[in-house]
Amino acid sequence: VSASQSTNGSHFSSSSGGDSFFRSVLSSMEQVYLNRNPTAKAILELVxxxxxxxxxxxxxxxxTFGVNGYGIDSISKFFLDFGYTQREELRFPKKKLKALWFSPPNVSSINGGSGVHGPLPRIFISELLVDQMSPQAQEIIRKYIGLSGAGHKHTVLSSALGCLTWPKPSHYEFEQLASESEYAAWTLVNGYMVNHVTISIHRLKSRLKNIKNFNEFIEDKGFKLNSEGGVLKVSPDALLLQSSTVADSIMFEFSDGIKELVPCSxxxxxxxIVLPEYKDLPEDKVQEVHxxxxxxxxxxxxxxxxxxxxxxxxRVA
Ligand code: OOG
Ligand code: NI
Known part of the structure; x- marks a missing residue:
């Protein structure tokens, strides 16, 4: 069994205590996310x-910050313990980032359950390659990680409670990091709080199950979508289509008393899209695995x- 494989995925079923505890934790993380991010909350209610x-x-x-045990592993452990399987790694050399994704165990969800009570989501965790940052940026990151003590062992708790495992930085430190990496600055003030949840568009029932219709609908309602490289992001095989809103901002009080809006989630x-080998399956037979x-x-x-x-x-055009 490779280290990346979960060994206990089969122990959990939708009716087990393990599954209900796991979903309660996800639900707490989701509550923190919804309370801090009015756009996400409004869109979920609207849809x-x-x-x-x-x-x-x-x-x-x-x-996450990929240093001294604070990286991907500090949060992936929890998902592996509840039956998730580690999958591919993604690299972003220019952004000095690495990411891993994890697929959920095969537990059947409560019929018709929504959000964290529905089919379990994939998990996407990234980390900043801290060793590749400038000495100044590293100094700030290492300072707060040092002040966090054993925080890396309790990242799931901090995400579910909605608090940082380290003290608040000064405004100057935040700006220093932001000038080098917006990801680093984001992580310093948001920590392990959910960065985003993703709505599964093809599993909707109305005309909104087409992402082009969906994007149009969301923009008509006045929400701003991330336009980087075009609103709709399309994979080279044209089978994975993604879009996202621009993050909300939240008032943050820095350690020196300065209050300023910072990006949140x-x-x-x-x-x-259905894989080419399953393109002839009748629509009602198509499942997520296809x-x-x-x-x-x-x-x-x-x-x-x-x-x-x-x-x-x-500005929205
Ligand atoms: C993650 C961005 C990448 C996806 O689905 O490919 C991503 C982030 O902003 O931390 O979400
Ligand atoms: Ni995503």
């Missing part, structure tokens, strides 16, 4: 009421920009 159906999450994403949308799985570096690279100042300050 839920318009489509009159369950909303399934395609994936949930987190950001966004919401993403993903349509997974569709394009995984992620795409080219799409992800642009979705990361959903929290960038360029996107936040953009």
């Amino acid at each position: 839920g009421s318009t489509d009159a159906n369950q909303i399934c999450y395609d994936h949930i994403a987190y950001r 966004y919401i993403e949308f993903a349509e997974r 569709r394009r799985d995984g992620f795409e570096v080219g799409n992800a690279d642009k979705i990361f920009e959903s929290t960038s100042m360029d996107q936040l300050n953009r």
Whole structure:
């Protein structure tokens, strides 16, 4: 058994205590996310009421500092313990990032369950390659990680409670990091809080199950979508289509008393097209396993920009 494989996935079923505990933790993380991000909350309510159906999450994403045990592993452990399987790695050399994704165990969800009570989402976790940052940036990151003590052992708790495992930075330190990496600055003030959840567009029931219709609908309602490289991100095989909102901002009080808006989270949308080998399956026989799985570096690279100042300050045309 390779280290990356979960060994206990089969122990959990939808009726077991393990599954209900796991979903309760996800639900707490989701509550923190909804309370801090009014756009995500409004869109989930709007889509839920318009489509009159369950909303399934395609994936949930987190950001981390890849140093001294604070990286991907600090949060992936929890998902591996509850039956997830480690999948492919993605690299973003220019952004100095690495990511891994994890597929969920095969537990049947409560029929018609929505969000964290529906089919379990994939998990996407990235980390900043801290060793590749400038000495100044490394000094700031290592300072807060040092002040966090054993925080790396309790990342899931911090995500579910909605607090940082390290003290608040000064405004100057935040700006220093932001000038080098917006990802680093985001992670310093948002920690392990959910970076985004993604609505599974193809699992909607109305005309919104087509992502082009969906994007149009969302923009007509006045929401701003991330336009980096075009609103719709399309994988080279044309089977994974993604889009996302521009992140909300939240008032943050820095350690020196300065209060300023900082980017928090966004919401993403993903349509997974049926694989060529299953294209003749009748529509009512098509399941998630028949569709394009995984992620795409080219799409992800642009979705990361959903929290960038360029996107936040953009005016809607
Ligand atoms: C993650 C961006 C990538 C995807 O689905 O490819 C992504 C992030 O902003 O942390 O979400
Ligand atoms: Ni995503």
